[in-house]
Amino acid sequence: MTIEHLPATLRKARRDRGLTLHQVAEKTGVSYAGLSDIETGKQQPTLKTLERLATAYDLELSIMLGPAGSWQLGELTLSAAEIRELRRWFQERLAVREAMEGKV
Numbered sequence: 001m002t003i004e005h006l007p008a009t010l011r012k013a014r015r016d017r018g019l020t021l022h023q024v025a026e027k028t029g030v031s032y033a034g035l036s037d038i039e040t041g042k043q044q045p046t047l048k049t050l051e052r053l054a055t056a057y058d059l060e061l062s063i064m065l066g067p068a069g070s071w072q073l074g075e076l077t078l079s080a081a082e083i084r085e086l087r088r089w090f091q092e093r094l095a096v097r098e099a100m101e102g103k104v
Helices: 006-016 021-028 032-039 047-057 061-065 080-100
Strands: 070-073 076-079
Touching: 006 032, 006 047, 006 061, 021 032, 021 047, 047 061, 076 080
Parallel strands: none
Antiparallel strands: 070 076
């Protein structure tokens, strides 16, 4: 897999969450050195590592693999943070709807 923007996307996701490489290493089981090499583009992550990072950063893999942590929909570009906020908003609305319908 060769995705030029992935190192910057992963570094930004980590920094946006205020996490250090050591903290991410603890959360994911991926070594500090491995994470550093991935973020600097010296090493390509495996799919399993990407899944662990996506979980640690609460991101969809498709967002991580999109250009620089953003998602394009027509003329609208959303950042990963905006997508997370929209996802939370929709989940809250769905929970309210289900509660009103007596499903919860």
